Structure formats: structure tokens, C-alpha cells
Amino acid sequence: MAPPHTERADAVRNRRAVLRATEQLLNEGGGDHVSLDRVAALAGVGKGTVFRRFGSRAGLLQALLEERSRDLREAVRSGAPPLGPGAPAQERLLAFLDVLGGIAEGNATLLSAHEQACAEDKYGDPSYQLWHRHLAGLFADGRPDADADFLAHAVLALFDGALIRRMTPPEDPRRFTRSVQRMAMTLLRPL
Amino acid sequence: MAPPHTERADAVRNRRAVLRATEQLLNEGGGDHVSLDRVAALAGVGKGTVFRRFGSRAGLLQALLEERSRDLREAVRSGAPPLGPGAPAQERLLAFLDVLGGIAEGNATLLSAHEQACAEDKYGDPSYQLWHRHLAGLFADGRPDADADFLAHAVLALFDGALIRRMTPPEDPRRFTRSVQRMAMTLLRPL
DNA sequence: GCATCAAACGGACCGTCGGTCCGGATAACG
DNA sequence: CGTTATCCGGACCGACGGTCCGTTTGATGC
Numbered sequence: 001m002a003p004p005h006t007e008r009a010d011a012v013r014n015r016r017a018v019l020r021a022t023e024q025l026l027n028e029g030g031g032d033h034v035s036l037d038r039v040a041a042l043a044g045v046g047k048g049t050v051f052r053r054f055g056s057r058a059g060l061l062q063a064l065l066e067e068r069s070r071d072l073r074e075a076v077r078s079g080a081p082p083l084g085p086g087a088p089a090q091e092r093l094l095a096f097l098d099v100l101g102g103i104a105e106g107n108a109t110l111l112s113a114h115e116q117a118c119a120e121d122k123y124g125d126p127s128y129q130l131w132h133r134h135l136a137g138l139f140a141d142g143r144p145d146a147d148a149d150f151l152a153h154a155v156l157a158l159f160d161g162a163l164i165r166r167m168t169p170p171e172d173p174r175r176f177t178r179s180v181q182r183m184a185m186t187l188l189r190p191l
Numbered sequence: 192m193a194p195p196h197t198e199r200a201d202a203v204r205n206r207r208a209v210l211r212a213t214e215q216l217l218n219e220g221g222g223d224h225v226s227l228d229r230v231a232a233l234a235g236v237g238k239g240t241v242f243r244r245f246g247s248r249a250g251l252l253q254a255l256l257e258e259r260s261r262d263l264r265e266a267v268r269s270g271a272p273p274l275g276p277g278a279p280a281q282e283r284l285l286a287f288l289d290v291l292g293g294i295a296e297g298n299a300t301l302l303s304a305h306e307q308a309c310a311e312d313k314y315g316d317p318s319y320q321l322w323h324r325h326l327a328g329l330f331a332d333g334r335p336d337a338d339a340d341f342l343a344h345a346v347l348a349l350f351d352g353a354l355i356r357r358m359t360p361p362e363d364p365r366r367f368t369r370s371v372q373r374m375a376m377t378l379l380r381p382l
Numbered sequence: 383g384c385a386t387c388a389a390a391c392g393g394a395c396c397g398t399c400g401g402t403c404c405g406g407a408t409a410a411c412g
Numbered sequence: 413c414g415t416t417a418t419c420c421g422g423a424c425c426g427a428c429g430g431t432c433c434g435t436t437t438g439a440t441g442c
Contacts, residue, residue, distance in 0.1 A: 008438055011390065030311065035428060046392030051430065116310055120221065120303060120353050150358070150370045157348035162311050167341070179341045187377055199409055199418060226399065237421030239403080248400065 015053050017043040022064055023110075031113030031161070036060070058117040065114055066127060068107055072099050076134055089142035093184055096134065097155075101177030104159050105168055112161025132156060142188045151187050155180065206244050208234040213255055214301075222304030222352070227251070249308040256305055257318060259298055263290050267325055280333035284375055287325065288346075292368030295350050296359055303352025323347060333379045342378050346371065 021043035025034045036057055040047040054060035072083075081087035082095040104111060118125055123132075135152035158180055167176045212234035216225045227248055231238040245251035263274075272278035273286040295302060309316055314323075326343035349371055358367045 006439085008389065010438065014391085032310070036430085037428075040392085047394095047429095048392055048431080048433095049390075052390075057429065112311060116307070119223070119307055122351075122353055123357055147370055147373070151374070153354060153358075154345070154349055154374055157351060157354065158345055160313075160348060162313055163344060163348065166314055167344075179338060182338070183342070183345055183378070186380075187374070189377075191377075197410090201409070202419065205420085227401085228399075231421090238401085238423095239421060240419080242401065243419075 011053075014043070014045050014049055017045060018050055018053060018060070019064055019067065022060060026109045026113065031109055031116055034113060056117075058114070058121070061110065061114040061117050062125060062127065064110060065107070068110070069100075069103055069127065072096075072103065073130065075099070089138045090185070090188060093135075093138045093142070093188065094181055096138070097181050097184055098177060100131070100159070101174070101180055104164055105173060105176055108161045108164040108168070110161070111159065111164065115161060128156065139188065143190055145191065146187070154187070155184055158183075202244075205234070205236050205240050208236060209241055209244060209251070210255055210258070213251060217300045217304065222300055222307055225304055247308075249305070249312070252301065252305040252308050253316060253318070255301060256298070259301070260291075260294055260318065263287075263294065264321065266290070280329045281376070281379060284326075284329045284333070284379065285372055287329070288372050288375055289368060291322065291350070292365070292371055295355055296364060296367055299352045299355040299359070301352070302350065302355065306352060319347065330379065334381055336382065337378070345378070346375055349374075 018039060021039050022034060025038055025042060036047060036050055039060070040050050043050070050060065054063055075083045076096060078084060082091040083099065085092075087095070115122065122128060132149075132152045135155055136148045139146060139148035139151045164176050167179065169175065209230060212230050213225060216229055216233060227241055228238060230251070231241050234241075241251065245254055266274045267287060269275060273282040274290065276283075278286070306313065313319060323340075323343045326346055327339040330337060330339035330342045355367050358370065360366065
């Protein structure tokens with residue numbers, strides 16, 4: 001019954017500590033303030049531990065990002081409409097961008113750091129590919145004549161940490177999301 | 192007549208050598224293959240010289256990018272329509288994206304390296320601001336009801352080195368540009 | 383409890399990077 | 413040719429991401 005490979009208790013504890021330390025450093029300063037030495041020190045853990053768990057700087061940030069979007073992933077896959085399957089493409093698109101935009105607005109610094117770390121491999125990231133597939137499907141559904149693949153990339157290209165920060169004034173924290181939604185609607189509109 | 196500050200001959204020679212070395216290294220390998228030590232070595236120049244001329248890695252890549260787009264800048268500012276002033280917004284937009292797309296397609300590696308180097312300051316780059324102003328003006332002209340500022344950012348967000356590489360198959364080298372133009376036309380279309 | 387051992391730990395260590403600094407070289411000019 | 417402002421070069425620095433391996437520790441069977 002029990003899986004042959006159960007994770008040791010200290011491993012679990014350390015992984016959590018590392019993730020917490022990472023988010024704390026991200027909140028304290030810019031993305032380049034998060035060096036792996038600092039993360040390890042703040043987590044009370046050796047540097048090697050960080051790398052064994054997450055493989056690289058990119059992997060660490062990816063893990064944090066994945067944690068932040070796990071619920072959305074589930075909801076899109078098998079949740080209730082309009083986020084989950086069943087609703088018309090336009091409604092699903094709006095609902096999806098509403099949540100994804102919210103996550104992005106709340107994690108702009110993390111996004112920046114992740115972009116920087118992934119560098120050239122941004123499009124190979126599993127999260128990116130998942131969102132891209134979802135968006136492309138919705139665009140293809142709502143507007144079969146368009147290049148859904150490209151439009152999906154175009155929408156995701158907006159989720160840039162620095163752009164979000166620049167477009168998110170304190171008095172209107174959801175401005176970015178609204179703009180993205182408006183643009184997506186424009187792109188979805190049939191010729 | 193002669194300007195009070197004429198540049199010393201060796202300074203001019205070295206600046207050119209550094210730029211050539213940079214582009215050669217960019218062509219040889221990925222953007223992270225271009226370290227400033229390597230550039231200096233290949234240019235037959237000391238490292239300090241590179242920094243005195245260009246200030247930083249970002250400055251070096253920016254200079255190269257600026258060199259590549261100088262003609263376009265001039266044409267947009269004061270050239271003949273449809274690139275220059277005088278033509279309707281839609282035609283200017285298409286003409287502009289045609290040329291800018293061509294430059295991007297031919298310099299995807301440079302673009303990647305520049306993004307990486309500028310990191311958080313992408314939106315403070317003079318080139319970015321210039322193109323953004325131009326695009327925002329055209330959007331505002333053709334579709335006064337839209338958020339021209341955001342749309343301009345959205346279009347520029349497409350000019351990502353990795354995305355361009357991924358969207359530019361050898362047998363269709365202008366696919367990226369066409370996609371960008373199509374999207375821009377969709378965004379310009381009035382409600 | 384205790385012995386055993388795979389798993390996990392930690393931090394010294396490495397190569398490289400972007401960036402600085404200053405003594406020495408050199409181009410421009412009269 | 414002498415003077416001087418400018419420019420040059422490369423040793424140097426701190427920090428970074430990533431590796432390695434001797435040591436510790438949690439799980440497991442007895």
C-alpha cells in the first residue's frame with residue numbers, strides 16, 4: 001500500500017523551509033536579491049540541499065510558481081464552468097485570464113525572477129506549455145480561422161513581471177488583468 | 192568647425208573592433224556565449240576598454256541593436272510614407288512592423304541577449320520607448336477608443352528572441368512578421 | 383532499544399561572470 | 413620633440429550558480 005519511495009521527514013521539512021525562504025527574499029527585494037546562497041542561509045539549510053531538491057535556480061522558482069498556480073490548474077482541468085470545461089470559449093477565456101491575471105499581479109517579482117532564470121528555455125517550461133495549450137484550444141474553439149497557436153503566445157507574452165509592475169498602480173490593482181481580458185476579447189472577435 | 196571633442200583614432204578603431212567581435216560571438220553561439228572577457232579577447236582589446244566605451248554588458252548590446260535599427264528610426268521620423276509620416280495609421284503600422292519584424296528575424300540571438308542583460312530595465316531602454324511611442328501613436332490614431340499604450344506594449348512583447356526563433360522556420364523566414372502584422376490589424380480594427 | 387543502511391545533509395570548493403582600478407602607453411597638438 | 417589629456421590593458425574583486433564528497437540522520441527490521 002505504502003509507496004516504495006516515501007520522502008524522509010527532514011526532506012519535506014527542508015523543502016518547505018527553502019520555498020518559504022525564497023518567497024521571503026522575493027518580497028524583501030528584487031528578483032536578483034534572491035541568490036541561492038542567501039536562500040540556503042535563510043532556510044537554515046546547506047546549499048547542496050537546495051540544489052538536490054530543485055536542481056537549479058530555475059527549478060526552484062518554477063516550483064514556487066507551480067505551487068501558486070496549482071489550484072488554477074486543477075480548476076481548468078476538471079473544475080466547474082466557466083473555468084472548467086463546459087462553458088463557451090469566450091466565457092472560459094475571461095474566467096481563466098481573470099484568475100491567471102490575479103496570480104500574476106500578486107507575483108510579479110517571482111515572475112521576473114523566473115523569466116530571468118529560465119532565459120532561453122521559457123517555452124519549454126511545463127507551466128508555460130500547459131497554459132499555452134489551454135489558450136490555444138480556446139482561441140481555436142472561438143475563432144477557427146485564426147492562428148490560435150500564435151495568439152496564445154501573444155497573450156502569454158503579456159505576463160512579464162516588469163510590465164505587470166508598471167501597469168499595476170496601487171489604486172487599481174486589477175488594471176493589468178482587465179487590459180489583458182479586453183485584448184483577448186478583441187483577438188477572439190470574428191472577422 | 193571641428194567639434195571641441197574629437198574622438199581619438201584608436202578609440203574609434205577599438206569601438207568598431209568590439210562591436211564586430213560581439214556580433215561574431217553572437218553568430219557563433221547562444222547569447223550566453225558572449226561574455227565580455229571573450230568579446231575583449233576576440234577584439235584584441237583590454238576588458239576595461241569595452242567597459243569604458245559601453246558602460247556595461249547591457250550597453251554594449253544596446254549599442255549593437257541601435258546600430259541595426261538606425262535606418263528604421265530615421266525612416267520613421269522623417270522618411271517617405273508609408274513608413275514615414277503622412278500615410279494612414281493602418282498603412283504606417285503595416286510598413287513599420289514589416290521592417291521591425293525583419294530586423295528582429297535577423298537578430299533573434301541579439302534580442303535574446305539584450306533581454307537577458309537589460310532584465311528589469313527593459314522598459315527604460317531608449318529604443319523600447321521610441322518604438323512604444325510610435326506604436327501607441329499609431330494605435331491611438333487608428334482606434335481612439337482603445338488603450339493605445341497597452342496595445343503598444345502588447346505588440347512589442349512579441350519581439351522576444353526565443354519566440355522569434357521558434358516561429359521562424361527556414362522555409363518561411365517571414366512567418367513571424369506576418370503573424371505580428373495580422374494581430375496588429377486585428378487589434379486596430381474598430382469595434 | 384538497537385543495528386543497519388540508503389537517503390539526505392552541509393558547506394568548502396570551483397570556474398566564470400560582470401564590473402573596477404590605476405600605472406603605463408599613446409595620439410593629438412603646438 | 414615635448415607636453416598633456418585621453419585612452420589602454422589586464423590584474424583584481426566580490427558574487428554567483430553549480431558540484432562534490434565526507435558526515436549525519438531518519439526509516440526499517442529485529
